[in-house]
Amino acid sequence: MSAETETQRSATGPAAGRAADERVVEVRDLRMSYGSHRVLDGVDLDVQRGEVVCLLGPNGAGKTTTIEVLEGFRVRSAGHVQVLGVDPAEADEDWRARVGVVLQSWRDHARWTPRRLLEHLGGFYQPYSTPDRHRPYEVDALLATVGLEERADQKINTLSGGQRRRLDVAVGIVGRPELLFLDEPTAGFDPHARRDFHDLVHRLSDLEGTSILLTTHDLAEAERLADRILILAGGRIVADGSAEALARQVAGDAEVRWARAGERFVHATPDATRFVRSLLTQYGDEVAELEVRRANLEDTYLAMVQQFETGDVDRAASAFGEVVR
Amino acid sequence: MNTTLHAVRLGVRRGWTEFLLSLRSPQDQGFYVFVGLGALGYLWLNRDSEVEGTSLLLPSVALPSILGALLAFGVVIGPAYALAMEREDGTLLRLKAVPHGIRAYVTGQLLLHSLGLLPMLAVIMVPSVFLFDDVTPQDASGWLTFAWVITLGMLATLPLGMILGSVVPSTQKVGSWGMLPVLVVTAISGIFFPIQALWGWVQAVAQVLPVYWIGLGLRSAFLPDAAAALELGGSWRTGQTVLVLGAWAVVGWIVTPVVLRRMARRQSGSVVEQARQNALQWVR
Numbered sequence: 373m374s375a376e377t378e379t380q381r382s383a384t385g386p387a388a389g390r391a392a393d394e395r396v397v398e399v400r401d402l403r404m405s406y407g408s409h410r411v412l413d414g415v416d417l418d419v420q421r422g423e424v425v426c427l428l429g430p431n432g433a434g435k436t437t438t439i440e441v442l443e444g445f446r447v448r449s450a451g452h453v454q455v456l457g458v459d460p461a462e463a464d465e466d467w468r469a470r471v472g473v474v475l476q477s478w479r480d481h482a483r484w485t486p487r488r489l490l491e492h493l494g495g496f497y498q499p500y501s502t503p504d505r506h507r508p509y510e511v512d513a514l515l516a517t518v519g520l521e522e523r524a525d526q527k528i529n530t531l532s533g534g535q536r537r538r539l540d541v542a543v544g545i546v547g548r549p550e551l552l553f554l555d556e557p558t559a560g561f562d563p564h565a566r567r568d569f570h571d572l573v574h575r576l577s578d579l580e581g582t583s584i585l586l587t588t589h590d591l592a593e594a595e596r597l598a599d600r601i602l603i604l605a606g607g608r609i610v611a612d613g614s615a616e617a618l619a620r621q622v623a624g625d626a627e628v629r630w631a632r633a634g635e636r637f638v639h640a641t642p643d644a645t646r647f648v649r650s651l652l653t654q655y656g657d658e659v660a661e662l663e664v665r666r667a668n669l670e671d672t673y674l675a676m677v678q679q680f681e682t683g684d685v686d687r688a689a690s691a692f693g694e695v696v697r
Numbered sequence: 698m699n700t701t702l703h704a705v706r707l708g709v710r711r712g713w714t715e716f717l718l719s720l721r722s723p724q725d726q727g728f729y730v731f732v733g734l735g736a737l738g739y740l741w742l743n744r745d746s747e748v749e750g751t752s753l754l755l756p757s758v759a760l761p762s763i764l765g766a767l768l769a770f771g772v773v774i775g776p777a778y779a780l781a782m783e784r785e786d787g788t789l790l791r792l793k794a795v796p797h798g799i800r801a802y803v804t805g806q807l808l809l810h811s812l813g814l815l816p817m818l819a820v821i822m823v824p825s826v827f828l829f830d831d832v833t834p835q836d837a838s839g840w841l842t843f844a845w846v847i848t849l850g851m852l853a854t855l856p857l858g859m860i861l862g863s864v865v866p867s868t869q870k871v872g873s874w875g876m877l878p879v880l881v882v883t884a885i886s887g888i889f890f891p892i893q894a895l896w897g898w899v900q901a902v903a904q905v906l907p908v909y910w911i912g913l914g915l916r917s918a919f920l921p922d923a924a925a926a927l928e929l930g931g932s933w934r935t936g937q938t939v940l941v942l943g944a945w946a947v948v949g950w951i952v953t954p955v956v957l958r959r960m961a962r963r964q965s966g967s968v969v970e971q972a973r974q975n976a977l978q979w980v981r
Binding site: 436437440443445446465466468469473475476477478479480481483484488492493495496497498499500543544547555 | 718788790801969973
């Protein structure tokens with residue numbers, strides 16, 4: 373883990389106070405194939421206790437597959453996976469009680485009310501209550517946390533999309549999990565709902581010390597939420613670090629554009645200053661329309677997504693090549 | 698605390714909640730009214746016809762048979778639809794994500810569909826008492842027979858519904874995988890016309906399946922002993938009824954948990970998402 377990661381983490385209260393190396397998720401060389409189609413090709417990732425980690429990648433990169441393996445909902449082809457010290461493929465119901473999963477459902481329990489559903493599902497965690505982790509979450513407090521107090525006694529099928537998703541989150545945390553998985557939690561949110569949701573994630577992490585692993589294809593969201601971002605592409609983790617660390621690392625290359633004698637040129641270089649100086653020394657006044665642009669994280673990420681979507685998976689994976697090595 | 702017992706208790710509460718919600722739902726009320734009107738209409742139109750070779754009126758003979766068919770239909774198609782739908786909409790996955798949730802889910806389903814029989818029986822039996830003569834069991838032992846045939850019949854057929862709901866690829870397929878076979882089986886099981894009217898091999902098939910025996914058992918509960926003369930072999934064959942239904946029940950309750958476990962293992966967020974996409978296509 374890089375020094376930057378540590379700096380970033382110290383910003384969030386309880387996370388920083390905990391043991392530096394207590395892994396709640398440990399994945400080594402995770403592989404997944406469907407027939408001849410290889411989805412995951414050696415994924416390595418860790419989540420420390422109290423950390424918020426974002427798995428970022430274009431649609432179809434294997435984020436959902438990865439998270440479902442960790443949730444114990446999908447059997448992997450190969451690799452070593454430990455979640456809260458247990459292999460999820462062989463985990464029992466007691467392990468379930470420690471893990472929260474935020475599901476994207478669409479019309480289940482339509483006739484129930486949020487309060488009734490949370491009371492029912494919370495009941496399953498009651499035998500797992502301990503003095504320092506009282507389970508389940510008190511329903512009224514939970515409804516307030518996700519902002520559904522006013523809808524608590526309305527039928528679930530009358531909730532809006534955003535309200536439903538907040539209910540999904542409430543269901544995911546009703547057992548006060550040590551570790552929470554969220555797969556594309558804000559898909560279909562309007563900007564306001566999205567911001568509310570981000571606040572909720574921060575609160576969970578700060579107040580409850582919950583470790584959180586979430587997936588998204590939206591870089592801005594990952595930057596806002598995560599202590600650490602993992603970029604998944606081509607079936608591998610191609611970058612791993614805080615948003616700042618990743619930005620610094622991709623900033624290595626700058627793009628220099630200029631025109632000379634009616635022709636346009638582009639050159640990528642790690643040292644733009646030196647290149648421009650030699651350019652001007654050589655050609656002087658002939659150089660026109662000079663432009664130096666530092667690649668930022670967003671540029672690099674978007675370029676990678678585009679390569680991925682046009683089917684150039686390998687090049688997409690190497691967009692962050694320098695970052696990893 | 699025993700977590701298994703705790704989950705079963707939550708499942709019972711879940712089943713009861715769902716039952717109450719179903720009673721309050723216009724959709725389910727509509728279904729009960731529809732079934733009730735259909736059955737009563739059929740009986741009413743034939744209220745004066747006598748059953749050949751007896752002094753019995755058709756409603757007396759047909760009512761227990763119809764109840765038998767509805768029982769089988771209700772506890773096979775009902776759970777099959779519920780399970781197929783709740784696999785697709787994520788209900789099952791939600792419960793899979795909580796400790797011991799699947800156990801509670803299955804408990805809830807069993808209770809819900811068992812209780813669901815009560816309104817079904819009520820919408821037909823209660824009006825029948827007022828509309829027709831001789832349509833209830835003759836004495837206390839008749840009521841007792843009614844009770845055990847209903848119970849055993851349910852135990853024999855409910856697992857079939859759970860299995861069907863677990864293996865059917867999508868909710869839309871419940872019609873062709875479930876409804877059709879059940880209708881065919883009902884048609885050959887002596888519900889609407891005596892089984893003797895059919896070819897020998899069809900009679901043999903019908904007597905392997907549970908619906909015929911549920912109908913026979915209910916007729917033995919509702920009709921005077923003399924009416925046994927109308928049946929195959931001129932007897933109610935009570936012992937065989939217990940044996941056949943019992944066998945279906947035992948096999949069903951052994952196989953069902955295995956099938957349910959396999960089905961539950963396949964559930965994941967992406968399976969639900971896929972089902973959602975398919976459903977959207979269907980609507981379009």
